[in-house]
Amino acid sequence: MQIREFLSKDLTVRGISLVIVLSAWEVYGRSVNPILFTYPTAIVRAFVELAQKGELWRYGLQSLQVLVYGVLMGVLVAVPMGVLTARFRVIDKATDIYVNALYATPMVAIVPLLVLWFGFGIQAKTIVVFLFTVFPLLINTYQGVKNVDKNLLEVARSFCSSERQLWFDVILPSALPFIIAGFRLAVGRALVGMVLAEFYTSIAGLGYLIVRYSNTFQTAKLFVPIVVLMALGVASMELLKWVERKLAPWNRAIEEK
Amino acid sequence: MKHMQHEPNANQAIVSIQEATKTFGEIVTFQGLNLNIRKNEVLCIVGPSGCGKTTLLRSINGLCPPTSGKIVFHGKVVSEPDPRMAMVFQQFGLFPWKTVWHNVAYPLNLRKMAKNEVKDRVENYLKMVGLEAFAHKYPYQLSGGMQQRVGLARALATHPELMLMDEPFASVDAQTREVLQMELLSITEKQTQTMIFITHSIDEAIVLGDRIAVMSHRPSRIVEVIDVEIPKPREISAVKSLPYYSNLRNHIWELLMDQGRRARKEVS
Numbered sequence: 001m002q003i004r005e006f007l008s009k010d011l012t013v014r015g016i017s018l019v020i021v022l023s024a025w026e027v028y029g030r031s032v033n034p035i036l037f038t039y040p041t042a043i044v045r046a047f048v049e050l051a052q053k054g055e056l057w058r059y060g061l062q063s064l065q066v067l068v069y070g071v072l073m074g075v076l077v078a079v080p081m082g083v084l085t086a087r088f089r090v091i092d093k094a095t096d097i098y099v100n101a102l103y104a105t106p107m108v109a110i111v112p113l114l115v116l117w118f119g120f121g122i123q124a125k126t127i128v129v130f131l132f133t134v135f136p137l138l139i140n141t142y143q144g145v146k147n148v149d150k151n152l153l154e155v156a157r158s159f160c161s162s163e164r165q166l167w168f169d170v171i172l173p174s175a176l177p178f179i180i181a182g183f184r185l186a187v188g189r190a191l192v193g194m195v196l197a198e199f200y201t202s203i204a205g206l207g208y209l210i211v212r213y214s215n216t217f218q219t220a221k222l223f224v225p226i227v228v229l230m231a232l233g234v235a236s237m238e239l240l241k242w243v244e245r246k247l248a249p250w251n252r253a254i255e256e257k
Numbered sequence: 258m259k260h261m262q263h264e265p266n267a268n269q270a271i272v273s274i275q276e277a278t279k280t281f282g283e284i285v286t287f288q289g290l291n292l293n294i295r296k297n298e299v300l301c302i303v304g305p306s307g308c309g310k311t312t313l314l315r316s317i318n319g320l321c322p323p324t325s326g327k328i329v330f331h332g333k334v335v336s337e338p339d340p341r342m343a344m345v346f347q348q349f350g351l352f353p354w355k356t357v358w359h360n361v362a363y364p365l366n367l368r369k370m371a372k373n374e375v376k377d378r379v380e381n382y383l384k385m386v387g388l389e390a391f392a393h394k395y396p397y398q399l400s401g402g403m404q405q406r407v408g409l410a411r412a413l414a415t416h417p418e419l420m421l422m423d424e425p426f427a428s429v430d431a432q433t434r435e436v437l438q439m440e441l442l443s444i445t446e447k448q449t450q451t452m453i454f455i456t457h458s459i460d461e462a463i464v465l466g467d468r469i470a471v472m473s474h475r476p477s478r479i480v481e482v483i484d485v486e487i488p489k490p491r492e493i494s495a496v497k498s499l500p501y502y503s504n505l506r507n508h509i510w511e512l513l514m515d516q517g518r519r520a521r522k523e524v525s
Contacts, residue, residue, distance in 0.1 A: 155350035158318055159364040159415075160340045169363065173354040250353040250395045 035217045042220040043227065050224050055209075060228060063194055063205040066122060070129020071190050078134045078186075079179060082141025083172075103135040107193065111200050125197040125205070132193030133186040140182025144175030177251040180244045187236045191229060271296045271419060271451055272317060276326035279312055285476035286312045289326070292470055292479055294419070299445065299452045301462035304472030305513060305520075310455045311347070313477075314423050317453065318344055330419070340368060343417035345425040349404045351396040351411075357383065358392040361411045368415075382410040385444060402433035406440075413444070422454040426461065438464055439493055446490050459509045463502060464493055471512050474520040480512055 007013055022040050029039025050056040085092040085099075111128055118124035148171050156170050198207020206225040213222035244251065270293035279286040286309035294300050304310050315321045317328055319338040328335045330342070343364070344350075351360050358379055365375045383389045386406040396404050405425055412420055426434045438461060445452070456462050462469045463485055471480045485505070487496055496502055 151346070151348055151350055152352060154315075154320060155344075155346060155352075158320060158338050158344045159367055160338045161367055165367060170352070173352070176354075248354065250397055 034219060036219065038220040038223055043223045046218075046220040047224045047227070050221065056224065056228070059204065059206055059209050059225070063198065063207070064232075066125045066129055066197070066205065067190055067194050069122075069126045070193065071133050071187060073126065073130045074133030074137055074186060074190070075183070077130075078137035078182075079141050082138045082179075083145055083175075085138075086142045086145035099135065099138060102131075103139065107131050108196060111196060115200055120201040122204075124201055125194070128197035129190050129193045132189040136185040136189060137179070137182040140178045140185065141175060144178025144182075145171055147178065148174040173248075177244065177248045180240065180248065184237060184240045187240065188233065191233055191236075195229065270294055271331065272453070273329040274313075274317070274326075275329065277313075277316065277323040277328055278325045279309065279316060279321070280324045287472075287475075287477040290478050292482070294451065294453060296451055297449045298467040299450075299454060299465055300468050300470060301454045301456060301466030302470045302472055303456055303459055303462045303509060303513070304477065305474055305517060306457055308472050308474055308477045310457075310472060310477075311423055313472075314344070314421050314453065314455050317419075318342055318421055340364075340415070341418040342421055343412035343415045343419075344421040344423060345405070345408045345412045347424040347427055349396070349401075349408045349428075351404055351407055353396055356393050356395055357388060357399070357407050360396070360407055361414055364411060364415045378414045379410075382414040385413070386410045386440070400433075401429045402437060405429060405437060409437075409441070409444075413450075418451060420450055420452040422452060424455050424457065427457070434461075435493060441465065442489075442491055442493075459506055459513075460497070462509070463487075463505055464491065464496055469509065471509055473516045480516065483509070 026039045026041060029037055029042070034042070047056070081095075085095060107128070110131070114124050114127055114131075118127055152170050152174070153166065156166050161169060194205070195207040195210070198205035199211055206229055209225040210222060213219070213225075272294040274290055274292040277290045278288045290313070292300075302310055302313070312321065316323050317330075317335065319335045319342075322328070322336050330339060352363065355363065361379045361382060362375050365378060370378075379392075380389065383392055386409055388403060388406055388410065391399060391403065396407065399407070405428075408425065426437050429437065442465065444450075454462070454465055456465075466485050467489075469483045469485060471483070472478070473480045483505070487499065487501065
């Protein structure tokens, strides 16, 4: 009975799970050749070392820069275009073949081509991140605008709303949760695109750190950028959930009902 | 048709429906429909479900003008929504992303009303429907009855010359429904309001209406218009205990049943 009470908190269960898994990893990891595998305390040590040398921040910031530029470009293109395609049939039908085809194409396949075109610098990497970002966001925006409640459109018309007011009062707020969900999807994919681009291109970014340490069999150090990327992923998801709660508080509550 | 003699002639009426017909493809929703609505009266329209009551109301509102015939409001043929009308919707029609306060302010802001007047009106009408404490809640945080109070406040706050009620109390539970009817009665006592009230409940029509128009099955027309000879202010339980009430109820019931039988015969 006491055990059940002790385990009643989610946080307790998660904490215990984490301790067990990390301990098991530590014990097992120490018994394996350090060229092939590593263990948590060694990663922490490597992390402190890389952080003190400033290496981590330098490469991390390079990555972050690419990520922010790429995602920002994605948003600036995808949201207006999603709105336009949802609103105007001609634009929709003229572009949907390319959108669907490109969305279905594994973006990995065109990375070498992009390197050929745009070189090894930040430009090529930003474009890779952009391409990973733009389609999920575009498709979600489109769905959001299409999904607006017909009854609410009628309410707006009944109260003599103009077309422009209709957009700001009804269509965009109604599409907002979809756009945020698309953004969450997009950021997840952007991280993939970022690392991938760094594998292929210049001597910069967390992706490059991974390649370098894996080529030199410094496995503990190799784990440092991986952990940082993981943290980046988790942090951006949580941040976006928070943004959604702030911007669209009604949505989560309705979903939970 | 003997009750038709109570009809005001068209130029006295605030709304005059003249030979209005509405078709959707093959389907004739209503045909050759005539009805006048007087200033300051509550006209209830009862009819079987699917008879096009809501379509008629949307036509009056200008959301879907009739296919032929015309609907005249203030001497002008209705072709698009008019800011002097306000609708209360069956499914409440509140914007989930707006708070109660902003939902009520919505039509006022569309009219570019001055900020302080918007504030006065919103506060005034939220108070009238007893929701001033919920001004900053979102619709999902309210019960169905409370949501419809917001819908009511939103329509009233525009000071409409004609209020269009589309089965406004049909999606709340029976008790809440009666409470809302009582509140609507007391609100219309304080400030007279011309109103067209669509319902499929005969009881609701008698309790609230000054007149009742009974609609037939599709293709619908008005079968009879009845004056409800119960003086206002009304008290629901007292109204329901009158012998007149049960007679009138039976009469309307017979009319609707008769329509139902006729419709079934046509099908078979």
